[in-house]
Amino acid sequence: MGDRAKIDNPLPSIIIWAIALFVTAAFCWILGDLLWHGVGKLSWAFLTTAPQNAGRDGGIGPILVSTCLILGVCMAVSLPLGISTAMLLAEFTNDESWFGRLVRRSLDVLAGVPSIVFGLFGNAFFAVKLGLGFSILSGGLTLACMVLPILIRSTEAGLRAVPADYRLGAAALGLSRTTTLWKLLLPAATPGLIVGLVLGIGRAIAETAALIFTSGYVDRMPESLLDSGRSLSVHIFDLSMNVAGGDSSAYASALVLSVLLLLVNGIATWTAQFWLARRITP
Amino acid sequence: MTLLKAKILSPSQSDAILLWILRGLALSTGIIVVLIVVFLLLEAWPLLQRVGWWRFVSDRSWHPAEGLYNLMPMLWGSLLVTLGSVLLAAPLGIGSAIFCQYYAPPLVARVYRRLIELLAGIPSVVYGFWGLVVLVPLINQVHPPGTSLLAGIAILTLMILPTIALTAEASFAEVPAEYIQGAAALGISRWGTISKVVLTAAKSGLLTGLILGTGRAIGETMAVLMVCGNVVQTPASLFDPFRTLTANIALEMAYATGNHRAALFVSGLLLMVAIAILVAAAEGIEKVKSFSS
Known part of the structure; x- marks a missing residue:
């Protein structure tokens, strides 16, 4: 042969x-x-001062603030929704039931939806229909829809990894399922939750397309959640596409964004590994 | 497992309340998906009803202000750039996974895996920026204008490579050790084992990774927006500038009103349909896999 x-x-x-x-x-x-x-x-001044001359000079202070505010709104909304959905899916739902299948299928689709489509939806629903306009609130809510699948999957995986003995033991002691969940299962599943949280933050910081038509372009310091605020990623996009001579500021901003993301992903990987190591040697 | 939980743990009143709260919150998660589809349809419907689907394929050009809605050049752009990047990223990604699992010394494999993970963590706008300031000028020297199908394919390849490599590696890790030991016992060479045994056994996992990568490539907006030139035309060569469906939405949404805005929502619907098809395909593969094992 x-x-x-x-x-x-x-x-x-x-x-x-x-x-x-x-x-x-x-x-x-x-x-x-x-x-x-x-x-x-890159310098401390660059990180704290306001952009001038359309971003060519000055820094990214207000932009970092807007980014954090958008992130805060996103997490404040998506965490409760995500964790309770994960608890329901992992602890209370039969995997074969129509409800479980429906929610799971919806999540699969949600995870695959292109971010620009989230942008379209956020613009039509939050900005126009609910009348929030181009604001940090619209942007944060749009991102919340986007990171839900990530949060739910990791939390659910964390809950499912808790040994069945815990539940049986709690039941034998006569604890209600509510108590079991809050005092026993959720603490045991915390690492999964943290991984989900960190990955969700990562996805939200990196996002650009969903924010252009929801949180807008304004690069001033935001005064309330209803103000438009420019995220770091949108800032990079605007500097490189619309501002001639903005490359050096764009480079520095891109470096800041990449370092932030590498840190976030590092934390997620480290937590996951720490968790695995702990599970193997109980 | 769930059966066990339901039978053993008898619900109390607080449990019933908790369950209803959880159900309510989970339902709102489901409703978000419905809302997205409903709002895309609501915004697109008036135009769809007035001009019908066919006009989006058959019109002379894309001039929505004058009532001409041909989406085909953008659709071709999206498909070509996706196809090109998947064709390139597949061998590179699967090759990377093979390198990690079977060729690299342990330390090198660990470093390389971390590098792929870092590559996966770089945001798309940074890829786009790098493409714009580094790749596009390079391509411009070979064949102006630089912003081109080639630049789009190159950037997307780098972006979806980690997805494909990481899923491929996960599916290689699932290949039973007995298969590889058996192949070694038969005296089959390393490459023989990989190409005939491992790749065959991990086929469905590899395919799922490719589908995930395809989904990511077709939905990518910022990177292609920044390097593809955004001229509405079907690219005839690798050096032609073009525009994708996603870039079209991002570019025109800012000033679109009325029918123009509705036409952009139609292209959003098109993207949703493409993703739904990919999700269904991935699920089909999972099903076949669970039957065969």
Whole structure:
């Protein structure tokens, strides 16, 4: 069959190593480029002062504040919704029931919906129908819809990983299911919840398309949640597409955003690993 | 498991209250999905009723202000850039996973996996920015204008590569060790084992990863908006600028009113349909997989 020739065939090894090198090179190129052009402009003043001259000069202070406010609204709405949905799915719903299937199917679709479609929906519903206009509130609520599937999946996985013995023991002690859930299952599932929370924050910080038509472009310091506020990602987009000569500020902002996200993802990975390690050695 | 819970734990009154609260909140999660679809339909419906689906395919051009609604160039743009990036990212992503699992020394594999995870964490607007300031000028030197199908494919490839690589690695890890030991006992070479045993056994997982990547590529907005040039035309070569459905929404939503706005919601509906098809395909694969195992 000529298989003997194949045994010593070095070609696949070469190709696989070449792929790995190529991907590594691309990654180093992107991150190196951001660092090289971005670090020079980065300073405490850049992080705290207001942008001037359409963002070419000055800093990103108000933009960081807007980003945090949008994130706060998003999490304040999505956390209670997400955790209770996850509790219902993991603890109270038969996986085969129509209700469980319906919610799960909806979540699958929700997870796949392109962010620009969330933007369309947020604009039509929150900004126009509910009359919130281009505001931090509209943006945060739109993002809340977007991060729900992530939150629910991780929390649900966390709850399902709690051993059945806990539930049986609690029942044997005559605890109500409410008490079991609050005092026993939820604390045991906290790491899953944290992973979901951190991943959700990551997705929300990175989002741009869903925010352009919901939270808007205004780069002043927001005075209330009904003010329009520009998120960091929208700032990068605007500087690079609409402002000639905004590249150096865009580089610095992109560096800030990337570092934030790498930190957030690092925390998620670390929590997940810590959790796994703890589960294996109880 | 659920049966056990239901039979053993007898509900008290506080449990009943909690259950109804949870049900209410979970229902609002479900309602959000319904709301999204309803609002897309509500906004798109007047136009759909007046001009019908066919006009979106058959009109001469996309000039919504003059009542011409041909979405085909944008649809082709979306499909071509998605197809190109998936075709490129599939071998690169699966190759990366093979490298991690079977070729790299343990330490290198750990570092490489972390690198892929970092790549997955970079936001799309940063990819777009990098493409705009680095890739586009490079392509411009070869063949102006630089903003092109090629730039879009390159950026999207980098963006969906981590998705494909991470799912591929997860499905490689699920291949039973006996298969690989058996192949080793038969004296099959490393590449022979990977290509004939591992890839076959992990087929459905790989396919699911590709579908996830396709979904991400077709829905991506910012990166393609920034590097593709946004000219409404069907790209005839790799160097032609073009516009995707998603970029079209992002560009024109700011000033669109009336029928124009409705036409943008129609393209949003189109994207939703595409995603629903992909989700159904992924579910079908899961079903086939659970039957066969």
